[in-house]
Amino acid sequence: MSEGTRNTPIPRDTLAAILESATLAPSSHNTQPWRFELGQTGISLFADRLRALPVNDPDDRELTISCGCALFNLRIAAAHAGFNTECQLLPDPGDEDLLATVSFSPVSGEEGRQTELFRAIARRRTYRKRFEPKQVPSEVRGILEESAETEGAWFQVLESEHARHQVAELVAEGDAAQWSNPSWRRELAAWMHPRRKGDGLTVPGMVAPVAQLVVRTFDMGNGVGAKDRQLADESPVISALGTAGDGVEDWLKAGQALERVLLRSLGQGLQASYLNQPIQVAVLRPKLQHLLGRSGFPQILLRLGYPATDLPAAPRRNLQEVVETADTRDIKAKQAGQGRQR
Secondary structure, three states: OOHHHHOOOOOHHHHHHHHHHHOOOOOHHHOOOEEEEEOOOOEEEEEOHHHOOOOOOOOOHHHHHHHHHHHHHHHHHHHHOOEEEEEEEOOOOOOOOEEEEEEEEEOOOOOOOOHHHHHHHOOOOEOOOOEOOOOOOHHHHHHHHHHHHHOOOEEEEOOOHHHHHHHHHHHHHHHHHHHOOHHHHHHHHHOEEOHHHOOOEEOOOOOHHHHHHHHHHOOOHHHHHHHHHHHHHHOOEEEEEEEOOOOHHHHHHHHHHHHHHHHHHHHOOOEEEEOOHHHHOOOOHHHHHHHHOOOOEEEEEEEEEOEOOOOOOOOOOOHHHOEEEHHHHHHHHHHHHHHHHO
């Protein structure tokens, strides 16, 4: 493929629509920790470390996974708009915030439009309620396994009741460990926002200050753990998504695999939410690895099932807040440097 063909320019309104889809990706505490830079030959995806969760996610592992989800959405939205994408992960060893660059070339015909996956982007929700008491067919689980493998990850369903119960206990243990940490509670409270803020965990504006105070002040680990244990036990599918390695590139692959799994799930009528506590709490992750009985590293623990109700979409920041050009980035970097000198 020639350089000119690969770097096909995209109309601005089409590019805006593609980026809008990218920003609908899931993220821990709905932090939306991504930035996009528009260049003359494509789009660069950056990690926004100002939106990191240093207590919940000290290595920025989940932050990177979230950016991988956004990258996958970008790929699917571009395909729907008529463009193939060529992605280069971690293109600059000297810039750890630059996670990927994406260039575009035209799609010929309708076969590569990814219509089903594209339509699922706006319908995806993090479904934290109980699912319908309905089993997920084995062929659907097979589709999700194949989806993860397509992106270089693995997807494993916990089949036995014993394994599911052990995972539920690990989740409750993780809740207890996190809620007992005042720093973790303060970090959680800091991301509890009214919807108008455009990010974070939505709390009605009138009660937000009280809710934040309660979360900061009280260790509710036992109650939350009991609820999460029940959710895990009752979920039709409990599954782990993982990778062979545990570095930044693996996390980006995990994010893309996760989003493909989530969007394919929607095509089967499923929604999902996360029970990541056994991965977030470092001492519990090896226990989960042992329980899964396979090589590699679990990155995400999912519960999937058929939703009983529809949920509103989580709030999103304006596109102007997450997109910049190379020129505006240079200006911001210069201003930041001047600020440090003062």
